[in-house]
Amino acid sequence: xxxxxxxxxxxxxxxxxxxxxxxxxxxxxVFMPVGTRATVKGLTxxxxxxxxxxxxxxxxxxxxxxxxxELVAEVGGLHSFMGWDGPTLTDxxxxxxxxxxxxxxVSDEGVEFRSPIDGALMHLGPEEAIRIQxxxxxxxxMVLDECPPYPCSxxxxxxxxxxxxxxAEECQAHHERxxxxxxGIVQGGVYEDLRALCAERLSExxxxxxxxxxxxxxxxxxxxxxMTAFTAPxxxxxxxxxxxxxxxxxxxxHAIEQGVDMFDCVAPTRMGRNxxxxxxxxxxxxxxxxxxxxxxxLEETCDCASCRLYSRAYLxxxxxxxxxxxxxxxxxxxxxxxxxxxxxxxNAIKEGRFESFRQQFVSVYxxxxxxxx
Amino acid sequence: xxxxxxxxxxxxxxxxxxxxxxxxxxxxxVFMPVGTRATVKGLTxxxxxxxxxxxxxxxxxxxxxxxxxELVAEVGGLHSFMGWDGPTLTDxxxxxxxxxxxxxxVSDEGVEFRSPIDGALMHLGPEEAIRIQxxxxxxxxMVLDECPPYPCSxxxxxxxxxxxxxxAEECQAHHERxxxxxxGIVQGGVYEDLRALCAERLSExxxxxxxxxxxxxxxxxxxxxxMTAFTAPxxxxxxxxxxxxxxxxxxxxHAIEQGVDMFDCVAPTRMGRNxxxxxxxxxxxxxxxxxxxxxxxLEETCDCASCRLYSRAYLxxxxxxxxxxxxxxxxxxxxxxxxxxxxxxxNAIKEGRFESFRQQFVSVYxxxxxxxx
Numbered sequence: 120x121x122x123x124x125x126x127x128x129x130x131x132x133x134x135x136x137x138x139x140x141x142x143x144x145x146x147x148x149v150f151m152p153v154g155t156r157a158t159v160k161g162l163t164x165x166x167x168x169x170x171x172x173x174x175x176x177x178x179x180x181x182x183x184x185x186x187x188x189e190l191v192a193e194v195g196g197l198h199s200f201m202g203w204d205g206p207t208l209t210d211x212x213x214x215x216x217x218x219x220x221x222x223x224x225v226s227d228e229g230v231e232f233r234s235p236i237d238g239a240l241m242h243l244g245p246e247e248a249i250r251i252q253x254x255x256x257x258x259x260x261m262v263l264d265e266c267p268p269y270p271c272s273x274x275x276x277x278x279x280x281x282x283x284x285x286x287a288e289e290c291q292a293h294h295e296r297x298x299x300x301x302x303g304i305v306q307g308g309v310y311e312d313l314r315a316l317c318a319e320r321l322s323e324x325x326x327x328x329x330x331x332x333x334x335x336x337x338x339x340x341x342x343x344x345x346m347t348a349f350t351a352p353x354x355x356x357x358x359x360x361x362x363x364x365x366x367x368x369x370x371x372x373h374a375i376e377q378g379v380d381m382f383d384c385v386a387p388t389r390m391g392r393n394x395x396x397x398x399x400x401x402x403x404x405x406x407x408x409x410x411x412x413x414x415x416x417l418e419e420t421c422d423c424a425s426c427r428l429y430s431r432a433y434l435x436x437x438x439x440x441x442x443x444x445x446x447x448x449x450x451x452x453x454x455x456x457x458x459x460x461x462x463x464x465x466n467a468i469k470e471g472r473f474e475s476f477r478q479q480f481v482s483v484y485x486x487x488x489x490x491x492x
Numbered sequence: 493x494x495x496x497x498x499x500x501x502x503x504x505x506x507x508x509x510x511x512x513x514x515x516x517x518x519x520x521x522v523f524m525p526v527g528t529r530a531t532v533k534g535l536t537x538x539x540x541x542x543x544x545x546x547x548x549x550x551x552x553x554x555x556x557x558x559x560x561x562e563l564v565a566e567v568g569g570l571h572s573f574m575g576w577d578g579p580t581l582t583d584x585x586x587x588x589x590x591x592x593x594x595x596x597x598v599s600d601e602g603v604e605f606r607s608p609i610d611g612a613l614m615h616l617g618p619e620e621a622i623r624i625q626x627x628x629x630x631x632x633x634m635v636l637d638e639c640p641p642y643p644c645s646x647x648x649x650x651x652x653x654x655x656x657x658x659x660a661e662e663c664q665a666h667h668e669r670x671x672x673x674x675x676g677i678v679q680g681g682v683y684e685d686l687r688a689l690c691a692e693r694l695s696e697x698x699x700x701x702x703x704x705x706x707x708x709x710x711x712x713x714x715x716x717x718x719m720t721a722f723t724a725p726x727x728x729x730x731x732x733x734x735x736x737x738x739x740x741x742x743x744x745x746h747a748i749e750q751g752v753d754m755f756d757c758v759a760p761t762r763m764g765r766n767x768x769x770x771x772x773x774x775x776x777x778x779x780x781x782x783x784x785x786x787x788x789x790l791e792e793t794c795d796c797a798s799c800r801l802y803s804r805a806y807l808x809x810x811x812x813x814x815x816x817x818x819x820x821x822x823x824x825x826x827x828x829x830x831x832x833x834x835x836x837x838x839n840a841i842k843e844g845r846f847e848s849f850r851q852q853f854v855s856v857y858x859x860x861x862x863x864x865x
Contacts, residue, residue: 157809161534161816163797186784186809194787194805202801411559414567424536428575432567436530436559443534443816
C-alpha cells in the first residue's frame with residue numbers, strides 16, 4: 120500500500136491524497152459505504168460505481184459468522200465473492216463483538232461471545248481476527264481493538280487502551296498476507312492523555328494507516344469533534360487517517376478539516392432505507408405527507424438514478440406501500456450525496472478554499488431541522 | 493393504437509407483430525412484468541430496460557386504493573409517476589376485487605367490497621373502472637370483467653359471461669380518453685360454448701384488442717391450455733390477443749403457438765423474490781445448500797447484471813441472510829430470462845421454425861424438477 124498526500128489546504132489541516140491499494144487507487148478524503156455482509160443493501164456493484172463509490176467496507180464479524188471466512192476464501196475471496204473489484208476494507212470484528220454480542224468474557228487473550236446465529240461459544244482474539252481477515256482478503260485489514268462504550272470511566276478507558284496496544288502488536292506479528300495493508304486503531308475514550316499515549320505507541324509500530332476508534336458509540340457531537348481534533352494531528356502525517364463509524368455531513372467536514380482522510384458510516388444507507396434522504400438543505404423524511412404531491416426530484420442538482428427518474432411524490436408512494444424500490448432509491452441518492460460531498464471537499468482543498476466551502480455548506484445545511492421546503 | 497402482424501409461422505398459429513401505442517412500439521409476442529403498485533418490485537425503470545422490458549402492467553385496483561387515481565393524474569399520470577416512458581397497460585381491477593377483497597355483493601351495477609386499507613365500503617362498476625384507468629392514463633386499459641374462480645359451475649360461468657359482456661359494452665360507452673386503447677376480456681370458464689359466445693359477442697363490439705381471462709385462477713395446466721387453444725382462434729386475427737396472468741415458460745410457448753401475442757405474470761418477479769431462478773434447464777432454488785460453494789453464475793449464457801457480476805454462492809449467501817439484493821438480482825435475472833425467451837420465440841417465428849424451437853426448449857427445460865445441476 121502507498122499513500123501520497125497531494126494537496127494541503129492553506130488554512131486548515133485538510134488534505135487530499137491518493138491511496139494505492141492492491142485493487143486500485145482511491146482519492147482521499149474518501150467515504151466508504153458499509154457493506155456489512157459483503158453487500159451494500161439493495162445495490163449492485165454497478166449501482167455503487169454509479170453512485171461514486173470507490174471503496175467498500177465489509178464486516179469481518181458478520182462474514183465470520185456466516186458464510187465463514189473459509190468459504191469466502193474458497194470461492195475466491197471477498198472481492199470476487201461480492202462482485203466488487205475495487206478497494207475494500209474490513210473491520211476486525213471488535214466493534215461488533217462489543218456492541219452486538221452477549222459478552223461472556225474479555226481477557227488479554229481476546230473475547231468469548233455467543234454466536235447470535237446458533238448460540239455457540241466463540242472466541243475472537245488478535246490471531247483469529249487476522250486469520251479471518253487474511254482469509255477474506257480485503258485490501259485493508261484492521262487490528263482487533265477493545266472499544267468501550269460511552270460513557271466509560273478513566274480506568275476502563277486506560278484498560279482498553281492497554282489491551283488495544285497489546286492486541287495491535289499481536290495482530291501485526293501474525294499478519295502475513297502480501298498486498299494487504301494493516302491499520303492500527305487509537306482508543307482512549309474522551310481522555311486526551313490516553314488518546315495521546317495510544318497514538319504515540321501505535322505510531323512506533325509503524326502501521327500502514329491509523330484509525331481513530333471509540334467514537335460513534337453514543338458520545339455527544341462536541342466530544343467526538345474534540346477527540347477527533349485532538350487525536351488526528353498526533354497521527355503520522357504521511358499515513359492515511361481513518362475516523363471509524365463517522366458520520367453525518369457536518370461531522371465529515373469537521374474531521375476533514377482536522378486532517379482525516381477516510382470515513383465509513385451506516386448513516387446514508389440505513390437512514391435511506393428508513394425513508395430519510397440527505398439534501399443540501401438538510402434531511403428529508405420522504406414519508407411525510409407534505410411530499411405526497413411533490414413532483415420535484417429529491418434534489419434538483421443531483422444526477423443519481425432516483426433524481427433522474429423519480430419524483431418525491433413517487434418515493435412517498437413507494438415508502439407508504441413498503442415497496443422495496445424506496446429503500447434502494449434513497450440508498451442510491453444518499454450515497455451519491457455523500458460521495459459528491461467528498462468530491463467537492465477534495466476540490467475545495469486543492470483550490471485552497473476548504474474552510475469557506477465548509478462554512479457555506481454548514482450555513483445552508485440544517486442537520487437537525489428535517490423536511491426543509 | 494395500431495397492430496400489425498409481421499410474420500406468421502408456417503406450421504402453427506404463432507405470429508410476430510408490432511403494437512404501436514401512444515408511448516412507443518412493442519414487438520409481439522411480448523411479456524409484461526407486473527408492476528402492481530406502479531413498481532416492478534426493487535427495479536428502477538433503467539433496470540427494467542436493461543432486462544429487456546418494453547411494456548409494463550400496473551394494477552388499477554391497487555393504485556385506486558392508494559395513492560388514488562386523482563393523485564396519479566395530478567402528478568402527471570402513470571408514466572410520469574412511475575418514471576417509465578414506455579408502453580403500459582392497467583388491468584381494470586376486476587380480478588383483484590374478486591380474488592383479494594372480502595366480497596360484499598356483485599350485481600349488474602358492479603362490485604361492492606371493503607377496502608383492505610381502511611375497511612371503507614367501495615364500489616367498482618364499469619363506469620368507475622374506466623374513470624380510474626382514464627385518470628391513470630396507461631396506453632391500454634382493460635374492461636371490467638367478472639372473473640369466477642376455478643372450479644365454477646356452468647351456471648356461474650354463464651352468469652359471469654353475461655355480466656362481462658354487459659360491462660364490456662358499458663366500459664366501451666364510457667371510454668373517451670384519446671390515445672388510450674381498450675381491450676375486451678373473454679370469460680367462460682372451461683366451457684367451450686360459453687367461451688365461443690363471449691368471444692363472438694366481444695368481437696362484434698370491435699375492441700382494440702382481446703384478452704383471454706378467467707385463466708390462472710387455479711385450473712390444471714391442461715385445462716388452461718385447452719381453453720387457450722380453443723379461444724385464441726376465435727378472436728379477430730388482426731387484433732392483439734392477450735392471455736392474462738399466464739404464465740410459466742412452457743405455458744407461454746404453448747400459447748404463442750395458438751396465436752397469443754401478449755402476456756403478463758407475477759411468476760418471474762414473485763418467484764425471484766422467493767429465491768427461485770429460471771434457467772434453460774429448469775428452475776433453481778438458490779437457497780439450496782448445493783449452491784453454497786457454486787462459483788458459476790445462474791446461467792452461463794446470460795448477460796444480466798446478476799450473471800455478469802455474481803456467483804450462485806453469493807446469491808445463496810444473500811438469500812440466507814435475507815439481504816435485499818438477493819430478490820433484486822433474481823428479479824433481474826428472471827425478467828431477462830422471460831424477455832430473452834420472447835425474443836427467441838419471435839426470431840423462431842420469423843424464420844418459420846417455431847415448433848422445433850418450442851420442442852427443443854421444452855426438451856431441455858424441466859419445469860417441475862427443481863435444482864438441475
